[in-house]
Amino acid sequence: MIELEQPVEAGHEMRAEIRRISNRTRARRVATSRVMVLLCAVALTLAAVPLALLIYQLLKNGVPVLNKAFFTTVPSTPTLIAPNATGGVSNAIVGSIALNIYASVLAIPVGVFVGIYLAETESKLATTLRTIAQTMAGAPSILMGLFAFSFVVHDLKIGFSALAGSFALAVLMLPVIILSSEIAVRNVPATLREAGLALGAKPHKVSMRVVLPSALTGIVTGAILALSRAVGETAPVLLVIGGGFTNTWGLLNPVSALPLSIFENAKSPWPSQRAQVWGVALVLVAFIFLVSLTARIWASRKQQVRN
Amino acid sequence: MADMQSKTATTESTNRGPIAMQLRDVAVSFHGRTAVRDCSFDVAKNKVTSLIGPSGSGKTTLLRALNRLHDLTPGAKVSGQILLEGVDTYRGDLTVTELRTRVGMVFQRPNPFPTMSIYDNAVSGLRFNGVKKKALLDEAAESSLRSAALWDSVSTRLKVAASNLSGGEQQRLCIARALALDPEVLLMDEPTSALDPIATLRIEELMTSLKSRVTVIIVTHNMQQAARISDDCAFLLMGEDRAGELIEFDTTEKIFNNPIDPRTLDYTLGRFG
Numbered sequence: 001m002i003e004l005e006q007p008v009e010a011g012h013e014m015r016a017e018i019r020r021i022s023n024r025t026r027a028r029r030v031a032t033s034r035v036m037v038l039l040c041a042v043a044l045t046l047a048a049v050p051l052a053l054l055i056y057q058l059l060k061n062g063v064p065v066l067n068k069a070f071f072t073t074v075p076s077t078p079t080l081i082a083p084n085a086t087g088g089v090s091n092a093i094v095g096s097i098a099l100n101i102y103a104s105v106l107a108i109p110v111g112v113f114v115g116i117y118l119a120e121t122e123s124k125l126a127t128t129l130r131t132i133a134q135t136m137a138g139a140p141s142i143l144m145g146l147f148a149f150s151f152v153v154h155d156l157k158i159g160f161s162a163l164a165g166s167f168a169l170a171v172l173m174l175p176v177i178i179l180s181s182e183i184a185v186r187n188v189p190a191t192l193r194e195a196g197l198a199l200g201a202k203p204h205k206v207s208m209r210v211v212l213p214s215a216l217t218g219i220v221t222g223a224i225l226a227l228s229r230a231v232g233e234t235a236p237v238l239l240v241i242g243g244g245f246t247n248t249w250g251l252l253n254p255v256s257a258l259p260l261s262i263f264e265n266a267k268s269p270w271p272s273q274r275a276q277v278w279g280v281a282l283v284l285v286a287f288i289f290l291v292s293l294t295a296r297i298w299a300s301r302k303q304q305v306r307n
Numbered sequence: 308m309a310d311m312q313s314k315t316a317t318t319e320s321t322n323r324g325p326i327a328m329q330l331r332d333v334a335v336s337f338h339g340r341t342a343v344r345d346c347s348f349d350v351a352k353n354k355v356t357s358l359i360g361p362s363g364s365g366k367t368t369l370l371r372a373l374n375r376l377h378d379l380t381p382g383a384k385v386s387g388q389i390l391l392e393g394v395d396t397y398r399g400d401l402t403v404t405e406l407r408t409r410v411g412m413v414f415q416r417p418n419p420f421p422t423m424s425i426y427d428n429a430v431s432g433l434r435f436n437g438v439k440k441k442a443l444l445d446e447a448a449e450s451s452l453r454s455a456a457l458w459d460s461v462s463t464r465l466k467v468a469a470s471n472l473s474g475g476e477q478q479r480l481c482i483a484r485a486l487a488l489d490p491e492v493l494l495m496d497e498p499t500s501a502l503d504p505i506a507t508l509r510i511e512e513l514m515t516s517l518k519s520r521v522t523v524i525i526v527t528h529n530m531q532q533a534a535r536i537s538d539d540c541a542f543l544l545m546g547e548d549r550a551g552e553l554i555e556f557d558t559t560e561k562i563f564n565n566p567i568d569p570r571t572l573d574y575t576l577g578r579f580g
């Protein structure tokens with residue numbers, strides 16, 4: 001306090017020194033910045049080129065095979081007399097929709113409730129469940145198929161069916177839904193929970209009326225992302241749905257699915273069937289695109305309402 | 308014991324009118340570490356009592372003990388006695404949910420429920436406690452929003468999301484939400500620290516006008532605020548073991564003009580904290 005002048009003087013010199021260093025290094029810093037931006041651009045190109053090629057191939061090969069019969073008729077086997085009589089893939093479209101609706105019905109309620117439980121409690125059971133979910137989320141999807149085969153198809157004697165397939169897909173979706181729901185619930189600010197409690201609400205009421213509505217955007221987004229992953233999965237359904245050739249919504253009937261149709265037709269000796277694969281792939285990608293687009297629009301709209 | 312008596316110079320409660328809450332040797336600890344202790348004072352009914360002191364002196368911790376918000380914090384322990392109208396709030400017949408409807412709380416940052424409309428926020432406490440009758444909810448919404456001086460600006464947009472309100476309006480909505488339950492005591496944890504001066508002024512005016520129907524206990528960092536609005540004042544300070552303790556409790560007038568403890572004077576004069 002007494003020697004007021006000296007610190008001011010020192011501060012002045014320090015600022016001058018800082019300015020000198022800043023001026024000297026400016027050119028180098030600007031150059032570094034340019035190089036970094038360039039590197040980012042290169043990386044972006046490297047990432048975008050394969051993706052663009054993929055979409056180009058999909059459209060180029062897929063669009064020509066799309067017609068009314070493609071969507072409305074079931075497959076038929078080409079013959080030497082009619083080598084192009086592939087029929088359509090309506091069975092796979094219906095099968096994929098059915099499988100994923102059933103899988104969602106099985107997985108979403110269970111997954112969301114387990115996620116809420118994990119977020120709201122600190123117990124041995126919760127820790128164990130979380131570890132299982134994290135492990136399952138990284139497990140190879142063929143495992144779900146094997147499990148559904150041995151458990152549903154074989155042990156329960158249900159046979160190759162939509163039920164077995166949706167079970168496998170549900171097991172696949174479950175950990176994703178559990179973990180994303182847990183995060184969504186945990187992200188609800190503690191102050192909101194306290195506000196509810198401070199109004200004399202019982203803890204379960206705070207969970208249902210305050211925390212859950214606030215976490216809903218995250219929960220729904222997580223569920224839709226899990227669904228969009230399940231739609232494209234081949235391995236879990238490969239062993240268990242039986243590859244049915246009819247349009248059926250029956251739980252116990254053998255069904256087909258878009259990824260399975262790709263898998264089977266790609267191995268076909270008939271060029272006409274191999275060509276059809278691209279159409280199926282295009283439909284599948286469009287499906288997934290629509291599902292995740294819905295999720296994103298939904299989430300951003302909710303966000304806007306909140307802000 | 309003698310030492311403690313000197314620290315908690317409680318004014319004679321007999322000649323100061325009815326008492327809403329009594330604190331007897333209240334201490335709060337987390338995992339065995341004391342956060343605040345030695346708190347004994349009476350909260351006068353229909354008065355504003357302020358809790359002042361520097362950061363870490365345990366004001367908020369003490370306030371949250373008054374409606375048992377520490378209950379869900381693992382490792383938290385509240386000892387001593389806290390009486391509401393003579394009933395022990397921790398060991399008496401009072402359930403924790405009933406206590407919280409009688410002792411409301413307004414938090415530091417406005418925290419209206421973001422997924423609810425203004426109307427739904429105002430009546431949320433009633434709904435949580437089982438009130439479903441539309442006419443009753445409508446009436447409670449209007450009266451509580453009026454009490455919080457918010458009705459005139461929101462009456463035409465009750466169905467709008469509460470997050471559309473300004474910060475000051477959101478905080479008044481939180482006050483309305485607490486008032487809808489018709490509490491006897493309203494706890495306020497630095498309710499204006501996140502607000503601009505004009506919004507602060509409106510909340511302060513509100514507190515003064517609410518005194519006739521509710522006892523207010525307010526934590527504040529702002530000494531002018533404590534001096535302006537409170538009738539009684541508790542001064543807390545962090546002890547050598549980093550636990551907060553009550554240094555002095557008295558009328559606000561005495562705390563600011565003629566305190567017993569020199570540390571109180573140092574603090575109110577702005578020499579530290």
